[in-house]
C-alpha cells in the first residue's frame with residue numbers, strides 16, 4: 001500500500017492496471033471523508049449530551065428545591081453520649097439533646113440502623129455475627145465487655161435543618177461539665193432587707209438565682225482523660241456565660257465576678273480567678289475560653305482588675321499575694337512580642353502600646369465552616385492572613401464589628417492586627433496600676449515603682465496617640481505598612497479612625513483621665529452628641545452591618561464601663577448622664593426579663609425590652625427559675 005502511494009498515476013496503471021487506480025482513489029477520498037464525518041458526529045454527540053445534561057441538572061435542582069425538607073436528611077451519628085445512671089440509654093440520649101440542642105433536636109434511633117433497641121452498640125452487633133465464625137473473637141468480645149469504658153452508645157440523631165445537623169456534627173458533644181451549685185451567699189437575705197420595691201426585689205432574686213443555672217464543675221471524666229475532651233480541666237468550680245457557651249470565658253469573668261461580689265459569693269469569685277490562673281500556669285496567658293481550641297489567643301485582659309475587685313471587697317491579702325506572680329506573667333504576654341507596638345511621634349518621642357494578635361492562621365475550630373466559607377474567595381497567603389485576623393478579632397472580644405474592617409460590608413477586609421485599640425490599652429493601664437498596687441502591698445517596692453512608671457508611660461502614650469482634641473474622644477489608631485513586632489511606626493494624626501464606637505469612651509473608666517487627662521466636660525459633650533445614646537442604652541457603633549458588635553446592639557460591659565467612669569469623674573453633669581444611661585439600660589433589661597424570663601447577652605438599644613441580634617450565633621440568654 002505504501003509503495004503504491006509513492007508511485008505516479010501512470011506508473012500505477014502500468015504496474016497494476018486502471019482498476020487499481022480507481023479503487024485507490026475511492027479508498028483515499030473515502031478515508032478522509034470518513035474521518036471528518038466521525039469528528040463531526042463526535043462533536044455533535046458531545047454538544048447534545050452537554051445541552052441535555054444542563055437541562056436535566058436544572059430540572060433536578062428545581063425538583064429538589066420544590067420538595068419539603070424532612071428530618072431524615074439531617075441525621076448525624078453520635079457516639080459516646082454520657083449515660084445517666086438510672087435511665088435507659090434512649091432516655092439519656094433524649095435528655096442530652098433536649099438540653100444541649102433544644103431548638104433543633106427532633107428525636108433519635110438507637111441501635112443498629114434504629115431497627116432494634118438492644119442495650120448494645122455496633123461493636124456488640126458485629127461481635128455477635130462474627131461469633132458464629134470465630135470463637136476467638138467471642139473471647140475478645142467478652143474481654144472488651146469487661147472494660148466498661150469501651151462500651152459505646154450510638155444513636156442516629158435527627159435535626160430540623162442542615163445547619164443544626166452540621167453544627168452538631170462539628171461540635172464535641174461531650175460537654176465535660178457537670179452542674180455545680182455554688183454557695184448562695186447572703187444576698188437573698190440582704191436583698192429582702194434592702195430592696196424595697198417588690199418587683200425589683202423579685203427581679204434581683206431571679207437574677208441571683210442564675211448562678212445556680214450557670215455554675216459548673218469539670219467532670220471527673222475530663223480530669224482523668226483530658227486528651228479525650230476539648231474542655232480544659234479547670235481545678236475549681238466555674239461560671240459559664242450560658243446557651244452555646246458552656247465553658248469559662250475570659251473577659252466575661254470580670255463581670256461575672258462583679259456580680260458574684262454583689263451576691264456576696266466571695267469564695268466563688270476567688271475560684272474563678274484561680275481557674276484563670278491555672279491557665280496561665282500551663283499556657284503563659286489566659287485563654288479566650290477554657291477549651292483546647294482556644295489555645296491560640298486570649299481575650300481582653302482583665303485578670304488584675306478581677307483580683308483588685310475581690311481584694312477591695314474582701315481585703316484578702318493572702319489571695320492577692322498568691323495571684324501577683326501570675327499577673328506579672330500575663331503582663332509580659334501582652335507587653336512583648338507580637339502584642340507590642342512601637343510608635344514614634346514627630347518630635348522623635350517613642351511610645352509603646354498593645355494590640356490584639358492571635359497565634360493562629362487557620363479557621364477557628366469552633367466556627368470552621370463559617371470561616372472557610374468566608375475565605376473561599378481568597379487564595380493563599382491571603383487566606384491565612386484572613387484567618388489570623390478572624391482569630392485576632394475574637395481575641396478583642398468584639399467579634400465581629402465594622403471597627404476592625406477596612407470595608408464594613410466585607411468580612412475578608414478584617415485587619416485587627418493593624419489597629420492599636422483604645423480599650424485594650426485601658427485594660428493594660430489598669431493592669432499596670434493594679435500590679436504596682438499589689439507589689440507595694442507585698443513590700444516589693446522596686447516592682448511597684450517599675451509598674452507605676454510603666455502605667456504613666458502608657459497613659460502618656462494613650463493621650464498622644466489616641467486622643468483627638470477636635471472630637472473629644474480617644475480614637476483607635478491604624479498602623480500603615482509593615483506591622484512586625486520590630487517595626488517602628490511614624491505617628492500621623494490622619495491614621496486615627498474617626499468613626500464613632502462606644503470604645504472611644506472607655507478611657508473614662510480610668511479615673512486618672514478624669515483628673516489629669518482631657519477635660520471631662522469635653523468628653524461628656526462629645527458622648528451626648530455622638531449619636532451613640534439611644535432610648536435603651538449606648539449603641540456599640542453608628543453603623544448597622546449585621547455584625548453583633550455594631551448598631552443597634554448595646555452590650556452590658558460597654559454600658560458598665562462608661563457609666564462607672566462617668567460616676568467616678570465627680571462631675572455632677574457626668575453623674576446625671578450616668579444615671580440616665582443606667583436607667584435606660586435597666587429598663588430594657590427588666591422589660592425583656594418580664595417578657596421572656598431571661599437575661600440577654602446584648603439588647604437592641606432602639607427599642608426597650610428587645611434582645612439584640614446579628615452575628616454568627618443565636619443570642620445567648622440566661623434563663624432564670626424565678627420570674
Ligand SMILES: OC[C@H]1O[C@H](O[C@H]2O[C@H](CO)[C@@H](O)[C@H](O)[C@H]2O)[C@H](O)[C@@H](O)[C@@H]1O
Nearest residue numbers: 241245249252288364366394397398399
Ligand atoms: O460570651 C462569650 C463570648 O461570646 C462571643 O464570642 C465567642 O464566640 C465566638 C463564636 O463562637 C468565638 O469565636 C469567640 O472566640 C468567643 O469568644 C463574644 O463576642 C465575646 O465577646 C464573648 O466573650
